[in-house]
Amino acid sequence: MSFKSIVRELKEMKDGIGSISRRGSEGGRHWRSRTRSHIAPDVAPSDPIEQGQWANLPPELLLDIIRRVEESETSWPARTVLVSCASVCRSWREITKEIVKTPEECGKLTYPISLKQPGPRDSPIQCFIKRDRATSIYRLYFGLTPSEDASDKLLLAAKKIRRATSTDFVISLVADEFSRASNTYVGKLRSNFLGTKFTVYDSQPTHDSVVQHNQPSRRFHSKQVSPRVSACNYSIATISYELNVLRTRGPRRMQCVMHSIPVTSIQEGGTAPTPTSFSQFLDDKPSHTPVSKAKDNPNMDSSSPGHSGSLVPEPPSQEPLMLKNKAPRWHEQLQCWCLNFKGRVTVASVKNFQLVAAVDPSHNIPAAEQEKVILQFGKIGKDIFTMDYRYPLSAFHAFAICLSSFDTKPACE
Incomplete structure (x- = not known):
């Protein structure tokens, strides 16, 4: 269903409903007032909220139309x-928020918050970098x-910034x-x-146990930072590459600890944290709890200069x-190390990898779940790489892990 046909259909319904509202206005009860009272009962009919001409459609009809639109769309x-x-x-x-499901349920990416929600459990979401x-x-x-027509859907972008003692990859929704x-x-x-250990920071907390602080980062003056933007970073994962001291032949070895995702999420019936919107953190009022120094606060990450606003969340109750x-x-025959990427990787590279769950036998997780590839990354051309991820990782988690593979690692190769 094209957007033009939707608008045409809505116009026809609006004209028909408009004639009904004009007849109903003779009895002293305007259709628009009754409709808005139905949508927002706490708003008095005498003081309606102006949202434009399309806001006056009956929610039942609008719900049916948007549901049909959602079912007819499968990809960008x-x-x-x-x-x-x-x-x-x-x-x-x-109404659209009520209809749209999370990537775990429908396997589709719709709103920006979908990038921080876990992917589907069955088939992975396929992307490229x-x-x-x-x-x-x-x-x-x-x-x-x-x-070929440069109509690719941009999900996330990262800029590599080299510093004296570290390397940063700043991740944004836009590329500029x-x-x-x-x-x-x-x-x-x-x-x-x-370049052997990486820390992934999120702009918003993932656990309710994280305490909000109002101390801004030293990189910005208080008047320069929008009050809606969090000045803190929350540590959610660590990525470690094994040192290759003897320079032995073989691929890189890496391990990821997802502090924000419990190990029970891959068990039957387990769940991973699923944020519903960015606004639930950006719209929060800052806490009035004073913070004097980072060293006095165990949640503060003061390991890097200019980032006094970074926070380390309290460890979750589960492993x-x-x-x-x-x-x-x-x-x-090929004289190289090989993995089965099922055709998604075509060029040999030291950056190629597949990640699976590393669990203890005491967790009683089926062998099939332990062998399931949660994230795979590999090269398909010059400066083009594929990235496929599934539950319980989100697109943000997967992208951050793949970015660690681009950094120079002289101690691992």
Whole structure:
């Protein structure tokens, strides 16, 4: 169903309903007042909320139309019609939110918050990454491979920033704004000096136990930072690469500890944290609890200069999920290490990897779940890589882990 046909159908319904409202107004009860009272009972009919002409449609009819639109769309760019419906007015947006399901349930990415929600359990969401060596910018797109008409759906972008003792990958919703003071800031990835250990920071907390603080980052003056933008970073995962001291032959070995995801999430009936919107954190009023120094606060991450606003969340009550790279096998004929990427990786590279769950036998997790590839990343061309992820990782988690593979690691190779 095209967007033009939806608008045409809504116009016809509006004209028919308008004639009914004119007849009903003779009895002293205007249709618009009754409709708005039905949508928002706490608003008096004498003081309606103006949202535009399309806000006056009966919610039952609007619900049916948007549901049909949602069912007819399966991929980008057709998925943008649903987003356009949500942009019409507040009433449309609320109804669209009720219809749209999480990526875990439908396997589709719709709103920006979908990038921080776990992927589907059955089939992975397939994406690809483009690397721009000149600008040190990495772009994550939705889809199997790049299209010829440059209509790829940009999901996330990261900019590599080298520092004296570390490397940062600042992650944003857009590819031209990487400031932490921007509403598009999503999080960052930071490495140690050797490039063997990385920490993933989220711009919003994932646990209710995290305490909000109102101390801004020293990188910005208090007047420069929007009051809606969190000045803190929350540590949600660590990525470690095994040192190759003897320079032995073989691929990289890595391990990821997902502090924000419990190991029970991969068990039957287990769940992973699923945020519902960015606004639940950006709209919160700052806490009035004074914070004097980072060293006096155990939640503060003061390991790096200029980031006094970084927070480390309290450890979850359950054991965190650990991921490890799947061990490749040596192919005698090809004389190289090989993994079964099922056709998604075509170029040999030290960056290629597959991640599976590393669990203790006491957790009683089926062998099939332990062998299931949660994230795979590999090269398909010059500066083009594929990235496929599934539950319990989100697109943000997967992208941050893949970014760690791009950093230079002299101690691991």
